[in-house]
Amino acid sequence: MPCPFLGSLSQTFVRNYGANLMKQYGNFCPIVSRGFRSFGNDETKCPFIQENAIIAEAPKEMSEDIVDNTPPYHYENFFHEQISAKKKDYSYRVFRKVSRLAADGMYPQALEGLDNRRVTVWCANDYLGTSRHPEVQDAAINAIKSYGTGAGGTRNIAGNSQMTEQLEAEIAKLHKKPAALIFSSCFVANDATLSTLAKLLPGCIVFSDAGNHASMIQGIRNSRAPKHIFRHNDPNHLRKLLSESPAGVPKLVVFETVHSMSGAICPLEEMCDIAHEYGALTFVDEVHAVGLYGKHGAGIAEERGLQNKVDIVSGTLGKAYGNVGGYIAGSSLLVDTIRSLAPGFIFTTALPPPVLAGSLASIRLLASEEGRQFRARHQAMVRYFKLSLLVAGLPQLPSVSHIVPVPVEGADKVARVAESLLRRGHYVQAINYPTVARGDERLRFAPGPFHTPEMIDSVVSSLIDAFHENGINFEQFIQNGACRECSMEYKMEVPYEEPYVYPMQVA
Structure with missing residues (x-):
């Protein structure tokens, strides 16, 4: 007759601790402790103990030696297989x-x-x-001498330095936007902005270029918003997908100007016009264009006179500007929303003084x-x-x-x-x-x-x-x-x- 109490436990647990449970069943067994007179006159006599006599009568030392022989998972073997x-x-x-x-x-x-x-x-x-220009180097060196090498924490905890605000103002001016926000990298800027924005906007639908960078793909995935992927740099396919989407719901159209691996440049004006025709916001990654195109180095949008058609622009300080970090620029309310709600911004240590100073000098240099x-x-x-x-x-x-x-x-x-x-x-x-x-x-x-x-x-x-x-x-x-x-x-x-x-x- 199987024990309803021991039968509910794992075999490994019973092997290791069954003897002790039997010896102290009055404290552990929910069946005997409630008293089942139908099992006999002695309420404390377990009717199942005879069938478990081997465990019950085993010496304490032996019961404690009974262990699960299942080998542990070989983590290093798994890692070796993946790398191989x-x-x-x-x-x-x-x-x-x-x-x-x-x-x-x-x-x-x-x-x-x-x-x-x-x-x-x-x-x-x-x-x-x-990265090696004397003005950029001198700015970074002077910032280290004045303020040290590190930021000391997040901007909320360690404080918001004047150089941070100066750099964001310079970026906003470069892209002709009311506001800008800097991040530890452009991967983080894209991921944090897209995941926060697409999750926050009620019922938001994302339309993503098939050639988008992993950072944008990750941000869209993290938002868990419904998405549609249009063929790389294909405005006609974008139009078709937008025309089939419900009217009156928030939409984000996400793409790059200069593709990092093919060198292709998107039809920026046509894609922005189509997005706005269907009431969508445009999120345009200019990472491989900032510093390199346009009169002041603001990218393809500046070169083509289309900065007013880009709602949100993302860029990097780590490529043509020779430093490290990323940013977005857009409307004041949009930027403040990301600043207030994006975990990737809130909980990340701020950019250090030499990076802030070097980036500011580099942006001004390339605008000259x-x-x-x-x-x-x-x-x-x-x-x-x-x-x-x-x-x-x-x-x-x-x-x-x-x-x-x-x-x-x-x-x-x-x-x-x-x-x-x-x-x-x-x-x-x-x-x-x-x-x-x-x-x-x-x-x-x-x-x-x-x-x-x-x-x-x-x-x-x-x-x-x-x-x-x-x-x-x-x-x-x-x-x-x-x-x-x-x-x-x-x-x-x-x-x-x-x-x-x-x-x-x-x-």
């Missing part, structure tokens, strides 16, 4: 030991590896080299005439690089921006080509899944104003050798009979033939 799978399909991320140099005459070079070998960097997002010279030199080097690939017969994805993607299909092949280039003194990181889809692997080049035509000639020559070395056929890309030997005949004239020198460094 990543390495097997070449999606494992290898972080190169690269220390970028800031001294005159060395940038954009870096020290690579344990032996500090000199290499040229082609994939950094410090697009204009402002010197910044316009940087942009002109930058675009000239990008054109030279693209044309050099073209005349050498090397593949490149169509890009109208400063990002130059060179496709190398296969995670194993793109990794080997990147390794071959590194051996030849050129650092460019292989891009594979999950950053891009499998089969869309590439090398992502970002030439800047401090690269020279000689550097570009060298990396193109090395790329040809790397393709040959790894058995990659690219002859089908040769156009107009161009070849390696005669490519210089097709090179365009590039302004500022000498490497750019900061004005304050000229004797």
